[in-house]
Amino acid sequence: MGIVNPCTMNIHEYQAKALFRQFGVATETGVAIQDLAEIDQAIKNLPEGIVVVKSQIHAGGRGKGTFTDGYQGGVKLAKSSDEVKEIASKMLGNTLVTKQTGAAGREVKTLYLTEGCEIEKEYYLAILMERKFSAPVFIASQEGGMDIEEVAEATPEKITQVVVDPALGLQAYHKRLVGFALGLEGHLFKQLMKMLDGLYNMFMEKDCSMVEINPLVTTKNGQLLALDAKVNFEDNALFRHEDILALRDLGEEDPKEIEASKYGLSYIALDGNIACLVNGAGLAMATMDIIKHFGGEPANFLDVGGGANTEQVTEAFRIILTDPKVEGILVNIFGGIMSCKTIAEGIVEAAKQVEIKVPLVVRLEGNEVAEGKAYLEQSGIALTPADSLSDAAEKIVKIVQG
Amino acid sequence: MSILVNKETRVVGQGITGRAGSKHALNNIAYGSNYVAAVTPGKGGQTFDDKLPVFNSVREAVEKEGANTSVVFVPPPFAADGILEAIDAGIELIVCITEGIPIKDMAMVRTALDKSNSRLIGPNCPGVMTPGECNIGIMPGYIAQPGKVGVVSRSGTLTYEAVYQLTVLGHGQSTCVGIGGDPINGTSHTDVLKLFNEDPETEAIIMIGEIGGDAEETAAAYVKEYVNKPVAAFIAGTTAPPGRRMGHAGAIVSGNSGSAETKIAALKDAGIAVAPTPSDIATTLLSVYQP
Numbered sequence: 296m297g298i299v300n301p302c303t304m305n306i307h308e309y310q311a312k313a314l315f316r317q318f319g320v321a322t323e324t325g326v327a328i329q330d331l332a333e334i335d336q337a338i339k340n341l342p343e344g345i346v347v348v349k350s351q352i353h354a355g356g357r358g359k360g361t362f363t364d365g366y367q368g369g370v371k372l373a374k375s376s377d378e379v380k381e382i383a384s385k386m387l388g389n390t391l392v393t394k395q396t397g398a399a400g401r402e403v404k405t406l407y408l409t410e411g412c413e414i415e416k417e418y419y420l421a422i423l424m425e426r427k428f429s430a431p432v433f434i435a436s437q438e439g440g441m442d443i444e445e446v447a448e449a450t451p452e453k454i455t456q457v458v459v460d461p462a463l464g465l466q467a468y469h470k471r472l473v474g475f476a477l478g479l480e481g482h483l484f485k486q487l488m489k490m491l492d493g494l495y496n497m498f499m500e501k502d503c504s505m506v507e508i509n510p511l512v513t514t515k516n517g518q519l520l521a522l523d524a525k526v527n528f529e530d531n532a533l534f535r536h537e538d539i540l541a542l543r544d545l546g547e548e549d550p551k552e553i554e555a556s557k558y559g560l561s562y563i564a565l566d567g568n569i570a571c572l573v574n575g576a577g578l579a580m581a582t583m584d585i586i587k588h589f590g591g592e593p594a595n596f597l598d599v600g601g602g603a604n605t606e607q608v609t610e611a612f613r614i615i616l617t618d619p620k621v622e623g624i625l626v627n628i629f630g631g632i633m634s635c636k637t638i639a640e641g642i643v644e645a646a647k648q649v650e651i652k653v654p655l656v657v658r659l660e661g662n663e664v665a666e667g668k669a670y671l672e673q674s675g676i677a678l679t680p681a682d683s684l685s686d687a688a689e690k691i692v693k694i695v696q697g
Numbered sequence: 698m699s700i701l702v703n704k705e706t707r708v709v710g711q712g713i714t715g716r717a718g719s720k721h722a723l724n725n726i727a728y729g730s731n732y733v734a735a736v737t738p739g740k741g742g743q744t745f746d747d748k749l750p751v752f753n754s755v756r757e758a759v760e761k762e763g764a765n766t767s768v769v770f771v772p773p774p775f776a777a778d779g780i781l782e783a784i785d786a787g788i789e790l791i792v793c794i795t796e797g798i799p800i801k802d803m804a805m806v807r808t809a810l811d812k813s814n815s816r817l818i819g820p821n822c823p824g825v826m827t828p829g830e831c832n833i834g835i836m837p838g839y840i841a842q843p844g845k846v847g848v849v850s851r852s853g854t855l856t857y858e859a860v861y862q863l864t865v866l867g868h869g870q871s872t873c874v875g876i877g878g879d880p881i882n883g884t885s886h887t888d889v890l891k892l893f894n895e896d897p898e899t900e901a902i903i904m905i906g907e908i909g910g911d912a913e914e915t916a917a918a919y920v921k922e923y924v925n926k927p928v929a930a931f932i933a934g935t936t937a938p939p940g941r942r943m944g945h946a947g948a949i950v951s952g953n954s955g956s957a958e959t960k961i962a963a964l965k966d967a968g969i970a971v972a973p974t975p976s977d978i979a980t981t982l983l984s985v986y987q988p
Contacts, residue, residue, distance in 0.1 A: 424800050426880035426910050429807040461801065462808040502801050532799035534774060565938065576878060577852020577907055580933040581975035587936045588974050596937065629854045629861075631837045632724060660861065662837060684858070685976035 303504045303527035306542045307351040309407040311524035314501070319493035321486065322521040325409035327351070334383055337408050338376050345411030346373045348382045350391050352401040353547040355525075360393035362386070363400055369393065372411060379408065401547065412520065417510035418477050419443050420521075422498050424505070424529075425458075431498060433457040433469070433491070435476045439510035465495040477511075479519070486519040501539055502532030551614050558610040559600050567592025568622040569691055570615040572608065574599050574629060582627045585684055591692035594621050605641035612649040623654045623695040625687055630661025639667040643674040654679065654694045658687035699827035699872045700847070700892040700899070701790060701818070702730075702766065706831045709734040709755060709764035709788070711771055711779045714745060718770030721794070721835050722746075725768075728832040734758035736767075755786035768824070768833045769793040776820065777802035784815045791883070792833050793819035803881040810883060817883025823853035823875035836860075836873065844869015845988065847893035849886055850905035851878045851912075855933060855975065859903050862979035868988065871899040878907065886916035894924050901927040901986040903978060904969070906960060908934030913960040921967035929982035931972040932960045 306314075309327040316322065326337040338346070350357050350369035357369035362385070369391045373379040383406055392400035417439030425432045436454045438446045447454055455476035457469050470491045474484050498506055507525040514520060533540050545553055555562035561576065565583070569591045573579035576598045583593040595615065599607045615621055628638050642657060658681040659667045671680050679694070681687030708730055713722035714737040723746060726732050734752055735745040741753035750762065758764040767788045771779040776795040783791045784806075798820050810817055818825055824834010828841040835853070840861040848863075848870055850856040856875050863870060874889050876882055886904055893899045902924070906913035913932065920928055935957040964971050972981035 424804065424880070429881045430804050460808060461804045499801065502799055504800065529800055531773065531797045532801065535799075563938065565936075573854075575852060575854030577850070577855035577905070577933045578858060578975070580907060580937055581852075581855055581858075581931070583936045584933060585974045585976065593936060629857050631854065631857055632721075632835065661857065662839065683976055685974055688974075688976075 303529060304533060304539070304543055305353045305547065306526055306528075306539075307353065307405060307407075307544065308349065308524050309351055309405065310542045311526040312521070314497060314526065315493070315521055315524060318497040320490050320497065320521055321519060322524070323409045323412055325407050327405055327407050328383070328387075329405050331380070331384060331387060334380055338379060341408060342410045346379045347371070347409045347411050348373055348379060348386065349407040349409065350386050350403040351405040351407050352391055352393075352396070352403060353544070354393050354395040354401060356393035356395050357391065360391045360396070363390040363392060369403070383408075404546065412512070412518075412522075413515040414522075415513040415515050417512050419446075419509050420473070420477070420494075420511045421505065421507040421509070422494055422503075423507075428458045430461055431459050431495070433459070433473050435473045437476075437478055439512070443509060459495065461499070465492065479513075482517065483513055483519050490519060490521070501536060502529050503527060504529045551617060555597070555610070555614055558607050560607060560611055560614070561596070561598040562611075562614055563596040564618060565593050565595050566620075567594045568620050569695055570594040570597070570618065570621045570624045572597050572599060572611045572615065572624065572626045574631075578627065578629060582625065582684070582688070585688040586625065586692065589685075589688045589692045591688070591695060594618055605644050608641045609645035609648050612645050612651060616649060616651065616653075621653060623656070623691050624651065625691040626655065626657045627684060627687060628659055628661075630659060630664065630667070632662065634663040635659045635661055635667025636663050636670055639670040639674075643671065643676055646676050646678070654691070656681050656687050656691040656694070658682070658684055699830065700889070700896050701825050701872060701874065702827050702831040702833060704731065704830045706731055706766050706790075706833075707762065707764050708732045708831075708833060709736055709758040709762070709767045710745070711736045711755065711767055711769045711783065713737075713768070713770050714740055714743075714751065715770065715772070719745070721770065722768070724838070725832050725834070728838040729829075730831045730833055733762040733764050755783050755788060759786045759788065764788065766790040766833065767792070769795055769820070771795055773797040773799070777806050780806050780817060780820075781809055784809050784813045788815055791815055791817045792822070792824050793817060793877075793883070794822060794824060794834050795819075796821040798879070800879075800881055803879065806883075807881055818874065819877040819879075819882060821879045822877030822882075823856060825872065825874050827872045828870055834875070836875070840864060841873060842869040845871055845898060845900040846982065846986075847871045847889075847896070847899040847902045848873040848905075849889040849893070849902070850875055851886075851907050852905060852933060855905050855931070858975055859905055859931070859978040862976075863903075863982075866979050866983065868979065868983070871896060880910065886912050887919045890916055890919055890924060894926065899926070900988065901982055902929075903982055904928060904930045905978070906930065906932045908932070908937055908957050908960070909955050911955065914963040917960075917963040917967040917969060920969055927970070927982065927986035928968075929970040929972060929978065929985060930964045931975055931978050931981075932957045932964070933975070
């Protein structure tokens with residue numbers, strides 16, 4: 296729900312472009328390498344001329360990024376084989392920091408070497424599933440290579456949306472609308488028609504949540520090429536795409552979030568010091584809100600799901616406590632169909648296994664709440680029971696802030 | 698009176714012979730909900746709970762048992778197919794509990810719904826309950842009592858929170874509706890507000906929303922223009938980090954809407970009382986509603 300759903304899986308640019316080729320979406324020639332030993336062979340497979348060396352990480356702003364050793368730029372042009380090798384040796388294994396990576400940056404484990412091309416003009420093209428239309432929508436603009444959100448803000452008339460009814464499928468008029476919006480003519484228009492077919496087929500067949508090409512370019516020799524590729528897939532549909540799942544790069548994801556997802560937990564780390572453990576996404580967000588309302592700062596979003604069994608609660612505590620910022624924990628469970636006593640037993644068992652050394656406030660509500668609270672009080676573990684959600688939030692904020 | 702479901706509702710359970718589905722269906726039946734059939738393809742001819750006939754298709758459940766409402770507990774890979782089958786069988790109200798249905802499948806369902814007379818609640822929702830009459834889905838029955846407040850929410854446990862607060866303060870509910878938190882769903886806040894507004898027995902309304910999309914803003918506009926009953930609301934997600942998932946292109950279409958601040962401003966502008974914390978949902982309603 297909301298921030299937790301729909302979740303999406305990212306892939307690298309070189310993987311996205313391989314998919315593009317599979318679906319007939321034109322892109323420049325490129326070769327990916329994971330090891331410098333592969334570089335001579337890679338260069339042989341590229342056409343003569345300028346080579347672009349691109350760091351492969353799941354974050355935008357690579358071109359303007361800086362490596363942690365001070366080397367500038369995660370995307371660079373090379374005019375000779377020697378220059379390709381020199382740049383590659385500086386990037387591979389190095390850590391790139393961009394405006395989207397955070398200060399820690401990401402290790403570059405793959406480089407993508409592509410042929411350089413002479414750009415005539417840049418465009419923006421994307422297709423995504425939009426909740427407002429309950430359907431896929433193409434987004435096209437002649438303002439390519441720019442921050443598209445800024446274009447949408449300042450000059451919304453420069454962006455065209457074309458909604459496709461998924462039951463009807465992509466029709467010729469949809470494609471013409473996109474083509475005219477981009478102002479393409481003649482053989483470039485024809486190339487676009489083919490590209491849109493490929494994009495739509497890929498989007499639907501592979502259950503993408505978004506495919507973004509920024510920039511899409513026309514070249515001086517009359518080609519229409521996808522020069523960048525950002526492709527996201529919907530988590531809920533990955534069960535039917537083993538080929539896509541195989542492209543997942545766990546090194547690009549937060550290890551705590553991966554660990555959480557193994558146990559059916561949704562976890563998102565935040566900057567505060569009060570951790571929360573809640574059942575249900577809406578209630579989990581509301582719990583973060585009420586901590587803030589009473590002057591505290593939530594350390595995370597954590598939804599243990601409707602059931603909240605002992606194993607899940609134990610894992611949830613473990614994950615929470617790997618965050619050194621956490622100075623207190625608020626557990627908020629609405630018992631629903633499960634008995635609060637069962638949940639209380641789970642919390643106590645989990646607390647014993649994990650050895651919680653920070654203050655713990657527990658608020659239970661729902662089925663057999665009196666029995667649940669009594670069990671907590673008799674458990675002998677150090678925790679503060681709370682009567683209501685506001686009582687719980689006030690208590691944990693007061694305890695943590697001293 | 699109530700909306701959507703009542704004593705007369707004839708429920709068919711799709712996928713309730715599975716482990717999770719059966720537990721909840723039995724709870725619903727124990728509550729007094731009028732289940733008339735179960736549907737599990739391949740298990741036709743068996744019985745559920747020793748008395749409910751199991752059919753191979755929803756069509757049979759409609760023809761033989763007069764089912765008019767379906768609850769879907771079918772696992773995510775097959776859930777959209779289950780909904781489409783219910784639409785095809787002419788089921789009036791389909792309540793889909795299943796979490797994790799691929800969005801593409803739901804886009805297809807949306808198209809089929811638009812061409813039919815069926816209404817879908819959900820997916821990824823806790824269900825619908827008219828206290829004392831009919832409870833379909835996974836809501837705990839004991840938190841509610843019959844009364845005159847309508848409750849509509851995108852979130853499950855937050856619905857329980859609001860309903861329970863009302864019950865503890867002695868105020869019952871006409872109907873509690875969980876519309877689900879998925880990006881594509883069958884029934885919106887506005888659809889349910891409209892039903893509550895037209896229901897003579899519903900005197901006041903609680904609406905619970907969360908960040909993302911613009912359904913709450915649309916609902917606020919509807920309330921401003923058409924609703925004269927007292928309305929209170931809560932929006933979850935004031936402190937949530939902004940749009941981690943959908944990336945740039947997602948933010949374009951939704952523009953600036955979707956943040957808690959925008960939603961709360963729209964609700965207040967419509968004369969809706971907005972609860973400052975999730976603990977104050979019922980008391981906020983009672984500040985504008987004196988039964």
